[in-house]
Amino acid sequence: MVITVDDRPSALLEMLWIREAHDLHLDGADLPPLLVDTPAAASGRDVSATERAQWEQAWPRLWQAVAEHAGRDEDPRQFELLQQTANGSLEREKVLREMFGPSWRDEFGDAVFDDDSYQDWSQRGTDAHLSSMRQRMTQSPEHRNLDALIRAWRAGMTKIVTIPCEGEYSHKITSNASLMTDTTRNDSDSYERALDSFH
Numbered sequence: 001m002v003i004t005v006d007d008r009p010s011a012l013l014e015m016l017w018i019r020e021a022h023d024l025h026l027d028g029a030d031l032p033p034l035l036v037d038t039p040a041a042a043s044g045r046d047v048s049a050t051e052r053a054q055w056e057q058a059w060p061r062l063w064q065a066v067a068e069h070a071g072r073d074e075d076p077r078q079f080e081l082l083q084q085t086a087n088g089s090l091e092r093e094k095v096l097r098e099m100f101g102p103s104w105r106d107e108f109g110d111a112v113f114d115d116d117s118y119q120d121w122s123q124r125g126t127d128a129h130l131s132s133m134r135q136r137m138t139q140s141p142e143h144r145n146l147d148a149l150i151r152a153w154r155a156g157m158t159k160i161v162t163i164p165c166e167g168e169y170s171h172k173i174t175s176n177a178s179l180m181t182d183t184t185r186n187d188s189d190s191y192e193r194a195l196d197s198f199h
Helices: 010-021 049-070 077-083 090-100 104-108 116-132 146-154 182-186 188-196
Strands: 004-006 159-163 170-174 177-181
Touching (some): 010 116, 010 159, 049 104, 049 170, 049 177, 159 182, 177 182, 177 188
Parallel strands (some): 004 159, 159 177
């Protein structure tokens, strides 16, 4: 039995920061809850009303694409393919896009992340993640909820992607993966409900 847990999905984290630091007002089904650690308002550059409207329209679509890619199992053959391509070639660019998937940066560039709010929030998240890694394997949510994890695996789950958002939330993002909040994964009863809802 192999199940991967991705608890720092960088492209999803960028999307969540953009939504809250730029106070985007979004419509859509199954959008994730708000971040536990609310970032400061972005101050790096002014966003025009037209640009904000474009962002608000694009965000749910990009969120879905980024989440679906995060739910995919890694293909080790992609590294072999990458080594067989020439630097700067279209083939290499294609393999890299397959490996890293879609992101906000593809459509809107990198400039939005050159912001003190993003740097501070990202560093806090990294620090919190590193401090949580000191926990013993026997105290991990997967060890604690092993029976429910086995049931989910038998139902086809091979990947769990977590986001640092509020409350209990889980959503099947691909045929093999579930997206859930850290809060859900860290609470035994919530985690069991999320795992048992995977079918």
